[in-house]
Every structure is written in C-alpha cells, then in structure tokens.
Amino acid sequence: xxxxxxxxxxxxxxxxxxxxxxxxxxxxxxxxxxxxxxxxxxxxxxxxxxxxxxxxxxxxxxxxxxxxxxxxxxxxxxxxxxxxxxxxxxxxxxxxxxxxxxxxxxxxxxxxxxxxxxxxxxxxxxxxxxxxxxxxxxxxxxxxxxxxxxxxxxxxxxxxxxxxxxxxxxxxxxxxxxxxxxxxxxxxxxxxxxxxxxxxxxxxxxxxxxx
Amino acid sequence: xxxxxxxxxxxxxxxxxxxxxxxxxxxxxxxxxxxxxxxxxxxxxxxxxxxxxxxxxxxxxxxxxxxxxxxxxxxxxxxxxxxxxxxxxxxxxxxxxxxxxxxxxxxxxxxxxxxxxxxxxxxxxxxxxxxxxxxxxxxxxxxxxxxxxxxxxxxxxxxxxxxxxxxxxxxxxxxxxxxxxxxxxxxxxxxxxxxxxxxxxxxxxxxxxxx
Numbered sequence: 001x002x003x004x005x006x007x008x009x010x011x012x013x014x015x016x017x018x019x020x021x022x023x024x025x026x027x028x029x030x031x032x033x034x035x036x037x038x039x040x041x042x043x044x045x046x047x048x049x050x051x052x053x054x055x056x057x058x059x060x061x062x063x064x065x066x067x068x069x070x071x072x073x074x075x076x077x078x079x080x081x082x083x084x085x086x087x088x089x090x091x092x093x094x095x096x097x098x099x100x101x102x103x104x105x106x107x108x109x110x111x112x113x114x115x116x117x118x119x120x121x122x123x124x125x126x127x128x129x130x131x132x133x134x135x136x137x138x139x140x141x142x143x144x145x146x147x148x149x150x151x152x153x154x155x156x157x158x159x160x161x162x163x164x165x166x167x168x169x170x171x172x173x174x175x176x177x178x179x180x181x182x183x184x185x186x187x188x189x190x191x192x193x194x195x196x197x198x199x200x201x202x203x204x205x206x207x208x209x210x211x
Numbered sequence: 212x213x214x215x216x217x218x219x220x221x222x223x224x225x226x227x228x229x230x231x232x233x234x235x236x237x238x239x240x241x242x243x244x245x246x247x248x249x250x251x252x253x254x255x256x257x258x259x260x261x262x263x264x265x266x267x268x269x270x271x272x273x274x275x276x277x278x279x280x281x282x283x284x285x286x287x288x289x290x291x292x293x294x295x296x297x298x299x300x301x302x303x304x305x306x307x308x309x310x311x312x313x314x315x316x317x318x319x320x321x322x323x324x325x326x327x328x329x330x331x332x333x334x335x336x337x338x339x340x341x342x343x344x345x346x347x348x349x350x351x352x353x354x355x356x357x358x359x360x361x362x363x364x365x366x367x368x369x370x371x372x373x374x375x376x377x378x379x380x381x382x383x384x385x386x387x388x389x390x391x392x393x394x395x396x397x398x399x400x401x402x403x404x405x406x407x408x409x410x411x412x413x414x415x416x417x418x419x420x421x422x
Contacts, residue, residue: 054308055308055312055349063301066301068301068304068305068308069308069312070307070308070311070312072311073304073305073307073308073310073311074304074308076304076307077300077301077304077307080300081300089288089291089292090274090277090279090288093279093284093285093287093288094279094284096281096284096287096288097265097266097279097280097281097284097285099284100281100283100284101266101280101281104318107315138266
C-alpha cells in the first residue's frame with residue numbers, strides 16, 4: 001500500500017545579507033507582513049562568501065537550502081508564494097512594472113556603498129534625487145487615481161513595501177530629503193504600510209543598524 | 212435565462228517602440244516564438260507620445276487598449292501568458308533571477324542611444340563589455356551544468372530570448388565583440404534559439420533597422 005502525505009510543509013527560508021537594510025529590507029518586510037519564519041542571517045565573512053553566491057552578490061535567499069539570487073527576483077518569488085498581491089495577470093504585471101520603475105532608480109545608489117570618490121558619490125545621489133522626484137509625482141497621481149490608502153487602492157501590494165523601503169534608504173542612508181507634504185497621497189501609503197500590525201511589530205523590533 | 216460565453220478570446224496586442232530592436236526585440240521574439248498576432252507599432256512621433264506613456268518610456272504593450280510599461284515587466288507578463296517557461300515556482304524564480312542578472316548589465320547601454328559625449332559613451336561601453344564577460348563565464352558554467360542546448364536545459368525559456376537579443380544589441384549596435392569560441396555552450400544556446408522554426412522565420416523576415 002502506498003501512503004501519500006498531503007501535509008503541506010512550509011519550506012525553510014534563510015536570507016543572507018549584510019547587517020544592514022539596503023536591498024534586503026523590502027524582503028524582510030514581506031516576511032514580516034506574511035508572518036513567516038526565516039533565518040535573518042547577517043553575514044560577517046563577505047570576502048569568503050562572495051564567490052559562493054549565485055551572482056557574487058547579496059541578498060541571497062535559501063529555500064530548503066537552494067539559493068536564489070537577485071533582490072527583485074526574490075521579492076517577486078516571495079510575494080507570489082505568500083499571496084501578497086491580488087489581481088488579474090494584467091493587474092499583477094502593472095504592479096510589477098511600477099516596482100521596476102521605482103527599483104531602477106533606487107538600485108543606482110547601492111553601488112555607492114563602498115565608493116571612495118566623494119564627488120562622484122554626491123553627483124549620483126543628486127541625480128537619483130532628481131529622478132525620484134519625478135517618479136514621486138507619477139506615484140502621487142497613481143495613488144490618487146486608485147483612491148489609496150495603498151498605491152493600487154485598498155489592498156496592500158509588494159510595491160508598497162518596496163516604496164516604503166526605498167524612501168527610507170534614500171532618506172536615512174543617503175540623506176535625500178523629500179518634501180512629503182507635496183506628495184501627501186504617497187505619504188499616506190507610507191504611514192499605512194508602517195501601521196499594519198505585522199509591519200509595526202517588525203519596525204519596532206528589527207535590529208538597529210547604521211545602514 | 213443568462214447566457215454565459217465561455218469562448219476564450221485572445222486579447223489584442225499592440226507593441227509600441229522605435230523603429231529599432233533595442234529593448235523591444237526580446238518581446239518581439241516572444242511573440243514570434245508563441246506565434247501570436249500583434250501590432251508591431253514603430254513610432255515616428257516620440258515627442259508627442261512621450262508624455263502619454265506610463266513611464267514616459269517605451270516599449271509599451273497595449274493589451275486590449277490598456278497600457279503596460281517597462282520592458283522587463285512586459286517580458287515576464289507575456290512569457291507567463293504564452294506559457295513560455297515551465298517549472299516549479301522556485302525554478303521559475305531562478306529563470307527570473309538570471310534574466311535580471313543579464314538585463315541589469317545590458318540596460319546600461321540603452322541611455323547611450325542619444326548620448327552626445329563620445330568619451331563617456333566609450334567608457335560605459337567598455338564597462339559593460341568587461342562586466343558582461345564575467346556574466347558570460349557564469350552563464351557558460353550554468354549551461355554546462357544544465358546540459359544545454361538552452362540555458363536551463365532542454366526547454367527553451369524567456370531567458371534564452373533575452374540572452375540572444377542582449378548579445379545582438381551589444382555586438383551589432385555597440386560594437387562589442389565577444390569571443391564566442393571561449394563560450395561554446397552559450398554559443399550553442401544562441402544557435403539553438405536562432406534555429407527554432409518560428410524564430411528563424413522572424414529573423415529572416417523582420418524589418419532591417421539601423422539599431
């Protein structure tokens with residue numbers, strides 16, 4: 001007799017990143033929102049680990065021991081696994097397109113982490129600030145069209161977490177200050193994300209880091 | 212009596228881009244592979260159209276008249292709609308991660324299209340060439356591990372089309388020459404893509420453009 005086990009077993013998750021927020025924090029927000037257990041591994045041996053990472057970069061997510069690289073691919077994978085985004089395939093694709101729209105500006109900052117040339121660093125930060133101001137205007141229109149309190153209306157999506165983290169990275173790490181009074185609808189998105197029970201708990205208890 | 216119509220109607224697709232390959236050609240390859248009809252709109256009125264595009268950029272895909280921006284989001288959407296990639300959610304995420312890995316280098320070239328500073332342009336092209344050499348080495352290992360003839364083994368994926376187009380863009384538009392004898396497994400991927408019947412037909416009949 002063959003016995004079939006239909007118990008759904010939750011895989012084990014391990015997220016590898018530096019002891020900082022950077023590109024991993026939006027993924028941690030997804031874990032927090034879904035209230036799913038994972039090992040939040042903060043590495044201290046980067047030189048040794050780097051050649052073993054799929055793309056020689058972090059974050060890397062291990063799912064039952066198998067490695068998945070690239071922060072945006074990890075974000076999409078977990079959002080789908082945890083059922084964060086709801087909608088038709090076309091609606092999900094629109095969320096994805098706005099996610100890329102935000103990320104392609106913010107990811108310009110991450111290589112600056114170890115940039116020694118201060119003048120070059122300042123020029124990239126200034127460029128990112130200007131570029132993102134334009135994107136905030138577009139987001140403001142979108143939130144207003146969709147009626148808030150989240151970017152795509154009444155349901156939170158992975159984009160909201162990415163947006164929350166992106167603005168935090170730009171402001172706290174790179175000293176960019178956005179006048180959020182000008183973007184009051186986007187500001188409502190940020191406060192709505194921060195006050196979701198699981199997120200509020202994470203924000204209060206997460207490790208305090210320099211970056 | 213309520214009459215329900217369960218006929219699956221194929222949506223109408225319209226792809227907007229310049230009269231060039233650039234960021235749209237990988238999407239055209241997906242349409243060709245799936246043998247799905249679409250309007251391959253090559254625009255001539257960019258100044259007028261730009262403010263109307265979701266992100267003020269192209270490509271834009273219209274699905275039954277609704278706009279979807281961002282080349283990578285379009286690529287993922289159509290690959291899914293047409294069932295191009297097969298596998299578990301984790302396997303699909305791995306394909307996505309390698310797709311991003313390639314695209315994040317290649318997309319550095321596209322802003323150069325209208326760059327007047329020749330010296331700056333040359334420096335970016337050189338940087339991209341060096342960066343992509345490293346990625347070709349990683350791809351070579353991956354193809355060998357998976358056994359070919361495609362990057363993920365015997366089934367073609369959206370990544371193969373993106374790779375084909377990326378190398379074409381780098382070589383034909385930006386004059387980068389890769390020694391494909393060094394990357395013989397990757398070269399097999401390229402020739403395997405080009406010889407798929409629907410792709411071969413498209414490559415033979417597609418518009419000849421400068422870029």
